[in-house]
Amino acid sequence: MGFLDKGVTAIEDTLAYLARYWIGKDFAGYCELATAVGLTEEDIKRHPGLKDPYIVVDNKLALLTAFDVQGTYQILSDQDFGKMIDNLRVKMNGYMKRYGHSITFGFERDPDRSLDELMRLAEPQINAARRIGLKSEDIILDRVRRNAPLVAWEQNLMIVYTHMNVMSPEEMKRELKERSVDAQKHNLPRIEFGQNPASVIMAMKYRHDTMVDRVRHDFERSGSEGRPGIMLRPISAHEAIKRVRIMVNRERTSQKFRPVLPGDRFIPRGREDKHDHSDLSAPPVNYQVCTNDVTNHREIIKTDDLWHGNMSMELGPQEPQPFSSLFASIDREIPWRVRVDLNPGGLNEMRARQMMVAFVGMLPSNRQIRQSFIDLNERSKEDAICSMKFAVSTWSPSERETKRRMAALEKSIQSWGICQVTSVHGDPLAAWASTIPGFTTKNIANRMVPPLPDALYLLPLQRPATPWGDGGSLIVRTPDGKIYPIQLGSRLQDTWIELISAPPGSGKSVLMNSMNSATVHRAGNVRLPLMTIIDVGPSSSGLIQLIKDSLPEHRKSEAVYLRLQNSVDYATNPYDTQLGARSPTSRETEFLVDLMTLFCTDPGTKKAPAGCSQVNEMLLRIAYEDRATKNPHMYEPHIDRTVDDVLESSGLKEQYSEEWWSVAKWWEVTDMLFKAGYVREASLAQRQAVPVLQDFSAYLNDESIRDLFGDARVEGTNEPLLKYMYRCFSVATSNYALFAGRTRFELNSETRVISIDLNDVIGGKTPEGMLRTAAMYMFARQMAAKNYFLREEVVLPVIPEMYQDYHLKRVADVQDEQKTIAYDEVHNTGGQQAFVQTMIKDGREGRKWGIRIVNASQYLADYPEELLNAATAVYVMRGGNAADESILRTLYNVSEEAIRRLQREAVGPGPEGGNFLALFKTKVGFVVQLLTNTVGPIELWAFSTTQEDVALRNRLYKRIGPYEARKLLAEHFPLGTALETIEHMRTESSEKEDVSVVERLAGKLVEAYTRNIRKQRELAV
Template structure:
């Protein structure tokens, strides 16, 4: 899906995600992972949360990721009870470590780094396995675990390991607490910097030199140590947990920066991390059960059965932010290649056709052009998608972004019967329009009312008062009047007008909760 800003991409994406949640025949909420830069999907999450009963509200969540230890995510966590990662998880870890061990500004790592990353991953899990040097249990760092261990009468000594604690909690049916304990058994990124200096790694890579002249092992360890220092979110035990949430939006606005090699690297790391934390369970199958410990197989068999049944969707919004993140794009291409096999839909949303690699366009089964753009963009879209003359003219004259009556866009679907190109119009009710709008004036008005009367009531009142789903034109008209009266106006004046409008709405609402017009 692509179009210039303000063309309705976020609204359509939210509509598709909502439609997936409301699909007929599903027994549970689908699994939707939204990787966003900004709060454009927060309205969908709020809408779903308010519609769910109290005991199910935790199934949808919106999180704004921050570069602090409180949001720590350990990519080395494994499935519950598993001493080693699955093949899919190992592949991700190798890609992730290779990304961290790529020099800033370089497109590719030094020769040998990717192979070395694979060996390092294998060695760190072997080193911390039960029959080697597992992490020892420490009382007092996870009080909930300590309390349950006392409750079940678990006997501790100075040799007790976190893996033994994990197993004991799981067998006593304390699955959540077992997961908490397992986090302390898992390897951490700082361990990687240490393990690469062990004899096994030295024997294979000790004589290899990096292009800088330093030993490859030293260069690898230096870059991993730098990552530990630069990214507090990666350096400790997992603190950030989406729990059982099925529809999750992760806002990377604070951590996915643009401008300069360091910012590009950080953006790549955060996109990879977001995809891992939201969607790593999507790719589990019954085939992996034979590699899991016996005691955990039935638990995982039931869980994997549910995951396999559920529709799954990964949404990458603001995809142009990954333009210099080769590792992210290769992961996305892999997900697109194998998506159908795992029942996973991949949605890429950006501002231009040029933001997508040719192979991504080739694998796309549904293309949505939300805005025709200039003649040059129309010509490029026509060439890439083989649009007929009729479709080209329709794109040029009919595809115009959101207007009263809906947002008309050009859609091309690749089906078993061939390519199908259609003009479609997305029409939403006023409540959905108010929930999904990302227009600055609308978002400010809506969010202020959310704080005053709650999200569900705010959407209902706004839908009654402004069924078009926007107050942008009203605010612009009021600004124009103010400009005539005072000449130059500042941004503070616009905020003041929004505050004034919110006060008018609240005043009318206090007199009549079903107010339909501010002139009443």
């Protein structure tokens, strides 16, 4: 008998081995994906923006739609996350208690794909640099290289299924019968080996669409205390299938792979068969996904270049913990994927076991099992009891490393609330397939029956969400390594007002330079963007130098760094109008009213007396009308030599008599020159025709103004308002040589990126000094960005007909571009109301003008509440400031957990970058995340403003060129500065040294560079 038992056992073991490792279907047979449902007219009506199908059909006729689960909109504590789970439980209970639908979650993290993902995001920026003509690819690639070791590619999918059993048996029979009748009626061809679009049951599609909409609504609105919940991004059928294929065959699948689905362009394949028309349809999806060789080596799966180890959960956690705990415990160097299947009716699937336990449950050893079923039945009255399966995979280029990673992964899962996992499965291919979301509905993992809240708690829902998952112009990361693109000036935001709170030493200059560089290299740019940077100090000079050095010689004027001086050499009349216009545009009028009101502002209250803005509106109207018609400025020779020379050389002077010239007006000369084609000279002549600041003191005596405001008084001092304004205008005329007279300085018309340094013209920290500073900020804004506000409907009403074609070309040149105005060190303005109003107007109307406003100050408290409320993006660079934290709580409803993390983690730049709290108001929801800006050594060297570093950089730029110089400096000084070396060389210098330390260091670096080039050439030979 013992011999017989041994024989039977041996045969069973042999059969099990053969079944496990030798006998089985091809891998494509494990994949259930078949085809996709084409877009219907109803789909287009509901979602006009849809271009691609979004529903995939499997070989069991189930429908599935994929979502990219970005994660939570905001930083949440465990308590806040618990409230979110409870809200989600209430919403999901209804459909998780009924059969017909199921949900699969698949989270994947792969540090080995980080470089590929960063390059995918950087590719549009590199293409933009090449289109613009900038030799700055090294800056973009440097950020990629620096961030690649610190991040990992992440994918978080949710697959919503609608199965055949969503219909009753009678309805199912009826639908299948009707489909068969329709096929015969329309003589549908046989398609045995291709995608058959007619296989879809449309009655299921309606139910599926309803389920998809409901799930998305429930997740998005699951937040507590008015906060948004979990961000979901719908994925097209093409994208979903591509992602499945990458999981199956990551070695040979391009990011640009696109499966062929119904409706796509398709070339017939194979041989013609009159009985089967498969050659006229695309191959089934499973054969488009599974194209590689897959073999199993015991429990390890071997694909082309990788070994995949797979595990499944045997026993669920005894003490459920959030997925974030598992995430934190897994080694950051290990690639891994987890798939969790949630199905309704967990207790029903355990009915046979319940019946068995009912018979044997009286035994002491089974009482706990019996009690568990009793408890679950009681719990099912409130919460759905789910059927849950949990499978995990990891991989590497070698079998040994894969086994090591499996062991490390198993330890992490075991410590996640005390779980048990196994790596032994009857069919290793089926085990691997069970880890791929969307690949198959089958899952070899052991069934668990948790209540819905416990199941939700284990899901990968708490990752930091970005609204720009497809890509953005600025690539940063989260502290735990998720790649985080930010689209500056995004279409997902109604306006573009960005506020930065950054005390000294918090990394503000680095972040602003990164943002400005990202704007320059924005995807789609074909030339340099229009950008004005208003700064106090040279922190943006590095960016300008980078752009200039990256441009060819004949285009270097497109980027300008200007250190402003309060002298007539830089004089620019803010009252200049568009060429030919006798009055300013409506937008220019608003600005001039704000500027003149700022002149009248009381430094103590930061406000102008009541009535000032109304008087200024009247003054502007009166002044321009007077200078255009009633008392125009008369032409005088010798005022502008250039105008005189053109009048003489062109013969225009001879066309009119001396008598005519004796009464000629500057406006007439302007029109004459423009008509003759002398546009530049016409603009010079017009400068003499418009009002200047000192004119407005006299216009205060105009009868219409005195009639309305002659009795007005300044509250508090009882001084006559007009007298007060006269005094303010007189003071401004004497104090501000920059804009008190006629224009002498102008920017090159080719300039597109300009940085204006106000360091030498701003006031001090007194109220009067801050008022002066605000005036300089407004002047700089008008000087550089005046033409950003050109639009056809704004310009044409004030332009004579002869000038319209000229201005229409100018409008077309700027109106379709996104412009940027960046104000740094705004705290120096002291929150003057007129300046704030200008920024708010620019920001709120920015979408119309295509203008993005960026403001940087030391603290959020430096900004007035109106500007804080209007902001659509806020960056807090350092924690610990009570006033900032109060604003974050009261105005932005930021969670306490976010503030705790800000205090703990945003403490200034470190070796791996600087952390900051980012807030984004978007159309999809309010996002609050802690992010990290990590820049590479080349970028640090390019933007450096330290005197010694700049001197060293400039010497190398001249000797070996900017591109090679930045590379050389980054190799020798990866921290972005040579100060330590320079200081050491200074202390070691002897009295005989007659060359500066910087010059000697530059010489040594050039020698090293030359030697390296020589060696490379010798090796090449």
